[in-house]
Amino acid sequence: MLNFFKPNKIFLFTSKAPKYVSILLIIVLSIGLTEALFLSPEDYKQSHSVRIMYVHVPAAWLALSIFSLMTILSLGIFIFKNKNFSLICKSLAPSGFIFNLIALVTGALWGKPTWGTWWAWDSRITLMLILFIFYSMYLLSWKIFKKKGLDVKITSLIAIIGFINIPLIKFSVDWWPTLHQSSSIKILSKTTIHPSMLVPLAIMTAAFALFSILIFLMKYNTELIKIKNKGLDRL
Amino acid sequence: MTSEIILMNGYGLYVWSAFSFTLISFVTLILITRKQLSNEKRKFASRIGFLSNEKLKVVKLQNTNKEILDIALNSKV
Numbered sequence: 378m379l380n381f382f383k384p385n386k387i388f389l390f391t392s393k394a395p396k397y398v399s400i401l402l403i404i405v406l407s408i409g410l411t412e413a414l415f416l417s418p419e420d421y422k423q424s425h426s427v428r429i430m431y432v433h434v435p436a437a438w439l440a441l442s443i444f445s446l447m448t449i450l451s452l453g454i455f456i457f458k459n460k461n462f463s464l465i466c467k468s469l470a471p472s473g474f475i476f477n478l479i480a481l482v483t484g485a486l487w488g489k490p491t492w493g494t495w496w497a498w499d500s501r502i503t504l505m506l507i508l509f510i511f512y513s514m515y516l517l518s519w520k521i522f523k524k525k526g527l528d529v530k531i532t533s534l535i536a537i538i539g540f541i542n543i544p545l546i547k548f549s550v551d552w553w554p555t556l557h558q559s560s561s562i563k564i565l566s567k568t569t570i571h572p573s574m575l576v577p578l579a580i581m582t583a584a585f586a587l588f589s590i591l592i593f594l595m596k597y598n599t600e601l602i603k604i605k606n607k608g609l610d611r612l
Numbered sequence: 613m614t615s616e617i618i619l620m621n622g623y624g625l626y627v628w629s630a631f632s633f634t635l636i637s638f639v640t641l642i643l644i645t646r647k648q649l650s651n652e653k654r655k656f657a658s659r660i661g662f663l664s665n666e667k668l669k670v671v672k673l674q675n676t677n678k679e680i681l682d683i684a685l686n687s688k689v
Contacts, residue, residue, distance in 0.1 A: 410631070413631075414617075414627075414631065415617065419620075419621070424620075424621045424623055425620035425621050425623040425624070425627055426620075426623040426626055426627065428620075428623075428627045428630075428631075429626065429627055429630045432630055432631060432634045433630070436634070471641060471645065472641065475637050475638075475641050478637065479633065479634050479637055482630075482633050483630040483633065483634065486626045486629050486630045486633075487626065487630065489626060490623055490626050588638055591642070592641055592642070592645055595642075595645045595646060595649050596645055596648075596649075598649055599645070599648045599649045599652050602649070602652040602653060602655075602656050603652055605656060606652065606655055606656050606659060609656070609659045609660070
């Protein structure tokens with residue numbers, strides 16, 4: 378099964394896919410933005426400021442999902458000794474980092490009209506900031522540690538240690554409720570958000586996911602060609 | 613109508629800033645990643661040019677190398 382993850386086999390697919398993903402991204406993002414900015418209703422309490430939800434929530438979801446995926450792959454690096462997992466992790470991190478940044482900035486832009494403040498040391502907001510620090514540490518480690526093997530070990534450890542933060546972020550609003558509202562969308566119980574808002578949210582989440590796939594494919598190709606360049610030196 | 617869309621009951625500044633920041637971040641990351649990718653492709657293509665005929669034969673035997681060369685010379689993404 379692990380043969381599937383061989384870079385040579387994957388490259389044939391990843392080199393062609395970005396073109397199609399870009400087209401799909403433009404279509405889905407255009408529909409999502411039209412829905413989010415113009416067609417979806419305003420909230421009876423928050424008025425138009427609720428529209429920030431359509432970028433804030435998908436960004437936060439994807440930042441958490443990508444970091445969780447990176448943790449699983451990092452465990453795979455230690456268990457299966459498959460270095461291609463580290464390549465996949467490295468290619469996933471930039472979009473996760475950007476989503477985390479977007480979640481923090483748009484959260485501040487939503488917080489000002491809703492809570493009257495740009496920033497509060499609320500449990501969820503603070504934990505999202507800690508996740509941002511983990512993303513930064515992960516990306517910086519690839520730049521700092523050049524020694525072969527050491528970079529993979531250190532970045533994998535950062536992804537595994539940082540995972541402690543993920544369930545804390547998820548349940549922080551229930552365990553330490555302060556400013557941040559609790560989840561409106563739940564997997565196991567009834568969602569409290571109206572379908573007129575749920576649909577644009579789903580479309581924007583799909584667009585954000587496509588964006589992360591596009592960045593992943595481009596970054597992964599870059600990493601593979603980098604390896605090929607090193608291979609030419611050894612010829 | 614237009615001013616209503618822009619002002620959004622006084623929340624326009626926050627809403628448009630949030631969406632603008634998101635889109636600018638997206639475009640910036642795409643441009644950075646694309647630049648890194650094209651740099652690596654160019655490096656690969658130029659290095660191939662300096663290889664001897666024997667080494668070139670070895671390189672061209674691999675499908676991935678052919679793909680990279682093909683993309684480096686033809687594709688825009």
